[in-house]
Amino acid sequence: MDTTLYLGKIQSFAQGHWHTPQTTGRPVYHAVTGEPIAEISSEGLDFKGMLDYARTVGGPNLRSMTFHERARMLKALALYLSERKAAFYEIAQATGATRQDAWLDIDGGIGTFFVYASKGRRELPNEHFLLEGEPETISRGGTFLGHHLLVPLEGVAVHINAFNFPCWGMLEKLAPTLLAGMPAIVKPASVTAYVAERIVRAMLDSGLLPEGALQLICGSVGDLFDHLTGQDVVTFTGSAETGLRLKSHPTVLREAVRFNLEADSLNFSMLGPDVTPDLPEFELFIQEVIREMTIKAGQRCTAIRRTLVPAEKIDAVLEALSERLRQVIVGNPAHERVQMGPLVSRDQVAEVRSRLEVLAEAGELLCGGGQDGFQVVGADPNRGAFFPPTLLYCARPFEHAAPHTVEAFGPVNTVMPYQDLDEAIRLAKMGRGSLVGSLITTDPEIARTVVLGTAAYHGRLLVLNRECARENTGHGAPLPHLVHGGPGRAGGGEELGGLRGLLRYMQRTALQGAPTMLTAICKEWMPGAAQPTSEVHPFRKYFEDLTIGETLTTARRTVTEADVVNFAGISGDFFYAHMDELAACESPIFQGRVAHGYFVLSAAAGLFVDPRPGPVLANYGLENLRFTKPVRPGDTIQAKLTVKKKIPREGDPPSGIVVWHVDVLNQHQEVVASYDILTLVALRPNAATA
Known part of the structure; x- marks a missing residue:
């Protein structure tokens, strides 16, 4: 360097x-x-x-x-x-x-x-x-809707x-x-x-x-x-x-x-009472605590500050942690052997040392400490901002406030014993809110008890065992997919969390009006909005030519007993409600034999699909499927296919995504099934080459 x-x-x-x-x-x-x-x-x-x-x-x-x-x-x-x-x-x-x-x-x-x-x-x-979300039907007649716009x-x-x-x-x-x-x-x-x-x-x-x-x-x-x-x-x-x-x-x-x-907090890591020194989870626990103390020299808002251990395993944990920490090589990060660099500044060293003095009054200093002159590789410890990994033990954590209120923002950690899970949960919550807590256990019941007992006080919880050890990202690593933040001392805020992270920078507005008006504003068809028809089948139209709300009402088809029997033979679905009239009649739900829901779905597709090659390139998804009423042999169904939304896209072949809403109706014009299908629809050839 x-x-x-x-x-x-x-x-x-x-x-x-x-x-x-x-x-x-x-x-x-x-x-x-x-x-x-x-x-x-x-x-x-x-x-x-x-x-x-x-x-x-x-x-x-x-x-x-x-x-x-x-x-x-x-x-x-x-x-x-x-x-x-x-x-x-x-x-x-x-x-x-x-x-x-x-x-x-x-x-x-x-x-x-x-x-x-x-x-x-x-x-x-x-x-x-x-x-x-979805539109909210506010009026009885469906002429007045609400939606949330961001x-x-x-x-x-x-x-x-x-x-x-x-x-x-x-x-x-x-x-x-x-x-x-x-x-x-x-x-x-x-x-x-x-x-x-x-x-x-x-x-x-x-x-x-x-x-x-x-x-x-x-x-x-x-x-x-x-x-x-x-x-x-x-x-x-x-x-x-x-x-x-x-x-x-x-x-x-x-x-x-x-x-x-998002404020620094006194995050905890807990060794489950089921984990003994001979289990892989014990080594996972030791490794995790050491890593969180030494990465960025402990200068992480998510670093482990409080380590909670079953009282009967305290000696084993303290011995393992102290031995590993003494082996950590501190020094100039340009040297390959160095495992932990300095703090960010000499001012930070002074602050950590002053906080450590307060913490040391509540327990025993096992290793490290803020003294000058400890061994540093490739640098002068009296000029650089070096501080050794430091471990304390507080034998009576319910009698001392410091471990739960004072944070030394560096490689400093306090180990505390607990007698049972109730005590462990109480200790976890004594930090008054943190960014993250972790639990190492093999027992799902222990995990459930700790998670439900501590979640209200922590923005994120990691439950670690051998099953996820290889791929887990670690106690201290916030992920863009999940929220980062925490209640109380941690600041009460949230960042990241996938698309949740955008909401802080957007205004949510409740939008109200007639379905057709909201459809025009939002460029998405709303239930109850106008459904204009066209003489041209929608599957014969290119992406640009389709209009939001455009609807095809199909011919009708009467479902027969042969349809049900044949579909059972093809699908292998011989569920009693489809095949056994007596058992179906005795069912309080079906009260008689019914057609397969997926037959209804397939029959609807047969009604609205145009079979010839054309602009519709592929069907690649189905969403929001609901079967709302049974269809029985002798019922007559038809489908309404509506252009719900159009999504331009880039790629080959030149096309856009069309979301179609489908309502399947019976002879009484009752909806028996509803869902959205997604298709790739080609752009007009001249548009694709423009």
């Missing part, structure tokens, strides 16, 4: 230009050498101008794109960053990150872009808005990030923000802002972001909060004290600015 690294003044990006502060800024230090490597200051930035620029330039540019266009943008950005991540890895060493630490931060952040790009293309419409907020997302994950912490917020269609201003923690600046620079250099979509503040936020509005969003990751101060800003309160707080 180049220990002569000097970056000069860290720049901000504001209103379309890179900004260099003209005065001397606050020094930023190398975590390994302790040498100054940069200066940081946001002096000279026009914070109100940055907000206005995002609202008037970035917002309209992003909202002009559909979800699919934004998703493709995210994928392109992820690919672009992936090609340049070697440079990000190199500069991350100055933060104290080992190769594995940097992988979690950099590859994890880029991976979040990939996940949201995929979900945007696969789970969102190619539209500028999102419909949530549109992007027309403000700015201000993301204030912690120092520990300068890449992932930024990209995991940007992914849902940009996909939702909202511009962002990112403010990284000063001590590692040079990594975030390098990544933002790459994103902007790519030319993939529309103008105004992303700005960067390196340094303080100045008077930015004074100019927020109710259309803006603020997210904060860091200490609970700072988060509360920002959340209580008068403008945030007055304007009802959406504020998402």
Whole structure:
């Protein structure tokens, strides 16, 4: 590693230009050498101008794109960053990150872009808005409906990030923000802002972001909060004290600015009472605790701070943990042998040491501690921000508040005994809310008891055993598919969670009106809306020629006993309700022989399908199937096929997706089955080649 690294003044990006502060800024230090490597200051930035620029330039540019266009943008950005991540890895060493630490931060952040790009293309419409759930029939006659509509907020997302994950912490917020269609201003923690600046620079250099979509503040936020509005969003990751101060800003309160707080918390890991030292789960538990204490030198908001162990297994656990921790090689992350790097700064070392003094009053220090002079590979422990892995034991955890209220944000962990599951659950909840808890057990009943007993206090729970050990992502790894956040001390917020992550940046509006009107607004056919007919069979029409609500009402078909018998022979389904008249009559549900539901489905397809080759290329899905009334031999059925939704797509062959709603009716015009089918429908040849 180049220990002569000097970056000069860290720049901000504001209103379309890179900004260099003209005065001397606050020094930023190398975590390994302790040498100054940069200066940081946001002096000279026009914070109100940055907000206005995002609202008037970035917002309209992003909202002009559909979800699919934004998703493709995210994928392109992820690919672009992936090609340049070697440079990000190199500069991350100055933060104290080992190769594995940097992988979690950099590859994890880029991976979040990939996940949201995929979900945007696969789970969102190619539209500028999102419909949530199904329409609600409000009136008896069905002429008045309600639906929930989601549109992007027309403000700015201000993301204030912690120092520990300068890449992932930024990209995991940007992914849902940009996909939702909202511009962002990112403010990284000063001590590692040079990594975030390098990544933002790459994103902007790519030319993939529309103008105004992303700005960067390196340094303080100045008077930015004074100019927020109710259309803006603020997210904060860091200490609970700072988060509360920002959340209580008068403008945030007055304007009802959406504020998402993710605070550091006292996460727990619990060894189940069923796990003995001879089981694989015991080793899994030890490995997980060690890994969570040493990855990023314990500087993770999800790191294990409290380890809960059955009292009769305390000696075995303490011996195993202490032995492993003494073997951890601490030092310069550029050295291959090093397993744990330094903390982010000497200031952080001082803070961890002061918190450890409080924790040590509640128990016994087993290994580590904040003393100077411990062995460090490839660096000077008195100049770099090094701190040894530290384990404490609190024998009476119900008598001491410190392990449940004081967090040393570093490689520090307190082991506590419990006598039974009730005590274990009480201890887990004494942290007053955390981001994550984990349980290692082989017993499903123990797992059920602990999960239901602790879930209200934790944003995520990992239940680990040998079955999922190989593929599990670990106690401390938030996933873009699942929510990240927690109640109480953890801040009460949520991030990620798949498409749930977009909702923070969108306004949910209850929309009411006539079915035909809502159909026109939402571009999706609603029950009770007009169903115009055409002389041309809809399967003979190209994608562009189909209109929302267009409906084909088919001829009728009478179901016979032979139909039921033949379908049973073909399908192998000889369920009594279809074949045994006496048994079917005795059934309180069927009260007589009925046709197979899937026969009704197949017969309906025979009624509405045009058999000739044409624009309909393939049927590839069926959704929302319900059989609502029995069909008996002698009943007559017909189908109504309605164009419910059209989804443009890219790919070969040139085509779009058409969602058709099908109602199957009996001779009394009662719906006996309803469902949606999805087909690929070709574009007109001239459109495909245009």
